[in-house]
Amino acid sequence: MLQQIDRASMDASQDQLPRSAVTEQRVHQQILHACQSVYDRIEPLREAAIGRSEELGHTVREHMEAMEPLVQSSIQAASISYDTKSQTTIFEQCKTVVEAELQMLYGCKDAGGNPKAHELHVIVNDSANQLRDALAEMQRNVNRMASEAGVIHGVVENISRSIAVTDETTALQSVTGTFTDAQTRMINALEEISRIATDMPLTLPDSLGPLALRLSERYSDLANDSRLAIATLPSPNLAQKLRVAVQKLGTACIDEVKIAGQRRAHPNDQRILDDLSHGSRAVVERVQEVLAALHEGSRGTQACINAANTVSGIIGDLDTTIMFATAGSLNPQRDSEKFGDHREAILKTAKALVEDTKALVAGAASNQEQLAVAAQNAVRTIVNLSDAVKNGAVSLSSDNAEAQVMVIHAVRDVAAALSNLIQATKNASGRSLHDPAMGHLKEAAKVMVTNVTSLLKTVKTVEDEHQRGTRALEAAIEAIGQEIHLYDTGEAPTRGS
Structure with a gap:
């Protein structure tokens, strides 16, 4: 048996020990059962060795029959362990048990069942105690391994079930x-x-x-x-x-x-x-x-998050521009530059923002791809509108600081409304028309309309020209109102409406 253990230990150290198909839980139970079986036979063997010679041969055979499963189960346990330290511990403890068993058999042979060989009885008793200690230590180690394996096994089973879900x-x-x-x-x-x-x-x-x-x-x-x-x-x-x-x-x-x-x-x-x-x-x-x-899978949602961050930066930039305008230090680069030179760009970009707003509102009920495009377009347009308004404000003389502040404030309000609209669109994405998030989206769109209207009125106030372009823009704003009305009546607008 010792040679069998040594050979298995050598194979394990070279990663050549055949892996058993028995489960870890089963092999632990086998070892514990074998340990207990040997343990229960120690006392009958001890008694036979010190005074019942007629029973000695029978009890020795029983011991050998109990030891064989212990050795085999220990080798199986080592074969299914990936941990070299666990393997070594199992082999060492099994070897200790076998050696203690061997010493007890030698002592029993010498005592021979002679009730008068008191000195030999001491050796038998000591070897019996050593065997009990070796078996108890092995049982403690296997119980600890089984307990830890049980906890880990339960956790692994839980994750495996979740994977199947x-x-x-x-x-x-x-x-x-x-x-x-x-x-x-x-x-x-x-x-x-x-x-x-x-x-x-x-x-x-x-x-x-x-x-x-x-x-x-x-x-x-x-x-x-x-x-x-x-x-x-x-x-x-x-x-x-x-x-x-x-x-x-x-x-x-x-x-x-x-x-x-x-x-x-x-x-x-x-x-x-x-x-x-x-x-x-x-x-x-x-x-x-x-x-x-x-x-x-959420390109649209992510695009809305990115868009909101970009618009937040635009709002911060406009706040800084307002500070300069309030201080009267927002001066034109060229004296010949007039607000009217930028009016057409403002009107054109504002009209584009109207279309982008419609697309955003419709995007909440569309797929992620369409929502992503709508969010990206809206950001690009608000950047252009912000630049157009800032350029227009700069073209006004510093003597007209109040007008500069007023027009930049107006576009800042539009940017803030767009930020809220983007957030509302993200929250409403994929939801039913009767979801509360859709109600928030409608309110955000209405605020957006109000603020774009306010920007247009401010532009008209700064310079009363190009009425025709402004009226065309107001017509586009009315289209947004119609889109919102469709939502209020429970019908989802489309990009082409």
């Missing part, structure tokens, strides 16, 4: 919520998954259990929300891409949890800590892949 189809008719709803929750879960994975290599081994459990819980939330996201994506290719990304993240989480279990069992093993760090990086990389798939 992503393959379950959800009928679009039964969906409650939008892609944006799912995306928001998924991003929150992904951020926490990334944080937990990053923290794991830096966490004390004893604290890894709760972290692994929290990781599985957040992944479960992510997997459930991914079903809504997948069901509401308009493109089957994007839906499949998101599903695969979420599943790959789940696999990375399982690997990380398993390594965390090894880290708990062997807190001083540097190789396991290195593996845990590598697994952490793998989880973070998979998180980024899911985020990329989400963003690809």
